[in-house]
Amino acid sequence: MISREALLDKKRIVVKIGSSSLTHPETGSLNLEKMERLVRILTDIRNQGKDVILVSSGAIAVGRKALGLMERPKLRAVKQACAAVGQARLMMVYQKLFAEYNQVAAQILMTKYTMINDISRSNAKNTFEELFRMGVIPIVNENDTVSTEELDLDFGDNDTLSAIVTALVEGDLLILLSDIDGLYTDDPKENQDAVLISCVDEINEDLCSMAKDSTSSVGTGGMTTKISAAKIATASGANMVITNGDNVRHIYHIIEGKEVGTLFLAHKQNNFNIMDYITTKQYEK
Ligand SMILES: Nc1ncnc2c1ncn2[C@@H]1O[C@H](COP(=O)(O)OP(=O)(O)O)[C@@H](O)[C@H]1O
Numbered sequence: 001m002i003s004r005e006a007l008l009d010k011k012r013i014v015v016k017i018g019s020s021s022l023t024h025p026e027t028g029s030l031n032l033e034k035m036e037r038l039v040r041i042l043t044d045i046r047n048q049g050k051d052v053i054l055v056s057s058g059a060i061a062v063g064r065k066a067l068g069l070m071e072r073p074k075l076r077a078v079k080q081a082c083a084a085v086g087q088a089r090l091m092m093v094y095q096k097l098f099a100e101y102n103q104v105a106a107q108i109l110m111t112k113y114t115m116i117n118d119i120s121r122s123n124a125k126n127t128f129e130e131l132f133r134m135g136v137i138p139i140v141n142e143n144d145t146v147s148t149e150e151l152d153l154d155f156g157d158n159d160t161l162s163a164i165v166t167a168l169v170e171g172d173l174l175i176l177l178s179d180i181d182g183l184y185t186d187d188p189k190e191n192q193d194a195v196l197i198s199c200v201d202e203i204n205e206d207l208c209s210m211a212k213d214s215t216s217s218v219g220t221g222g223m224t225t226k227i228s229a230a231k232i233a234t235a236s237g238a239n240m241v242i243t244n245g246d247n248v249r250h251i252y253h254i255i256e257g258k259e260v261g262t263l264f265l266a267h268k269q270n271n272f273n274i275m276d277y278i279t280t281k282q283y284e285k
């Protein structure tokens, strides 16, 4: 068994939480108790002297709920309108919760264009660094309201975005909080014989074929996008863990080197270039 001691003393940690972990499945409303525990733990980790980033989904789910839409929106303009309403509400809740612990939080909304353009990418990196110096916890999401799917200029999912952010800030640990314990040999919702994989050393085709899309009404990408995220994060030099967001204390357990979820081991590529992982029709021209 591979020791997880390598996860001890990680200095720069990115935590991503998905919409299905943030909301109650029965009603689609925010799970405030879970958010409260998450905020408390992130603040505590920040208090230990670590740099922390939260990548939070939920803008569309929260906006949808606020606007009373029963179905997941399909039309882009409706999705983008939901995100405009939901992002503001989400940040209002985060700001209130972080303020209870006297922790300053910031909002960073990114699009793929932020990464493609050298100046915006450099500005984003400098902003993250400055926020770390100031002891602030940045809360990141895709700028869904203006992201442009037509030109493949959107990330589309926050698993990939969180890995790109990890690479950008040279983070050393990415934790994906999901609605499931980790990567299984198949989607456990479809296959009862699926078995949890504890550690992944190499992301090969066999592994990719185990990861399926999401079947939830709020989640995006399922395990497919988490594998894409793992490729980026591990190549950039970060370890990545997928774990169940139901128990946010898993964040502590992971940092303590305990066996939780699925660990993807870092394999830093010497010539790692983040742009190799950001493909758009426009960029390829
Ligand atoms: N091999 C697999 N192992 C685990 N979960 C899988 C697998 N393939 C597909 N899934 C699905 O991925 C879902 C988690 O992704 P998603 O719905 O996007 O939520 P989130 O963004 O909150 O993580 C699981 O609930 C599960 O149904």
Ligand SMILES: N[C@@H](CCC(=O)OP(=O)(O)O)C(=O)O
Binding pocket: 017, 018, 019, 020, 056, 057, 058, 059, 060, 061, 083, 141, 142, 144, 156, 157, 158, 159, 218, 219, 220, 221, 222
């Ligand atoms: N940016 C979108 C979420 C995109 C996404 O990847 O969602 P999820 O699968 O819930 O992490 C939003 O805030 O609604």
